[in-house]
Amino acid sequence: MYKKFYKSHKSQAALEFLTTYAWAFLVILITVGALYYFGVFDFAKFLPQRCLFTSQFECIDFSFVKDPSLSTGEIRLRLNNNIGETINMVSFEVTNDAVDPLSCSFLPLPISDWQQGIEQDIVFSGCSNGVFITGERTEAKITMKYCSPATSGCPKHTVNGKITAIVNEP
CATH class of the missing domain: 1.20.5 (Single alpha-helices involved in coiled-coils or other helix-helix interfaces)
Known part of the structure; x- marks a missing residue:
């Protein structure tokens, strides 16, 4: 028991x-x-902002700007032509991996006679969707197509870049 x-x-x-x-x-x-x-x-907010392009285009400066009174924003970027020759930009495309992807417009097109070693300011306006929210970290993938007028037929080349930054107010 x-x-x-x-x-x-x-x-x-x-x-x-x-x-x-x-x-x-x-x-x-x-x-x-x-x-x-x-x-x-969420440690992503502590990571640095960055702009990555191939060695052909050096990213000098970049920013994401959204005016609170508007529903759209801008992506501003300054690139340096390191290709070694004068080029003509044919097209730009901006997107990201969001469910409703980022879309922006670039006017005027094309940028012609972009000489080697010269910095060019590029502004994508009308950016909407794609988690483009003031104060939030956003990623933009930029696809640029260019050609060299010195080459016969001016074949198009594609360069991809990526910007990761926080959307700021102007």
């Missing part, structure tokens, strides 16, 4: 131990989930 009674107390102690720590573990999980939900673990 004594053995049976002693055995039941051991199992009761084990069950109480597991129950107590299960509740503590559940509270910790809920706390971590709440912190994650409110963005405490």
Whole structure:
């Protein structure tokens, strides 16, 4: 009889131990989930802003700007032609990986006679969608097509770049 009674107390102690720590573990999980939900673990906001292009185009300066009174924004960028010859820009395309992708327009087109070593200011206006929200980090993928008038037939070349920055107010 004594053995049976002693055995039941051991199992009761084990069950109480597991129950107590299960509740503590559940509270910790809920706390971590709440912190994650409110963005405490979002380390992307601490990463530096960057502009990456191939060595053919050096990114000198860049910014994302959105006027709060308008529903659209701008992507401003300054590139240096490092190709080694004069080029003509044929087209630009701006997008990102958002569900509703970023779309911008570039006027006037084309940029012609962009000489080697010269910086060019490029402004994409009318940017909308694609998580283009003031104060938020946004990524833009830029595809540029250019040709060299010195080459017969002026074949088109494609260069891809990426800008990651925080959308600011003007």
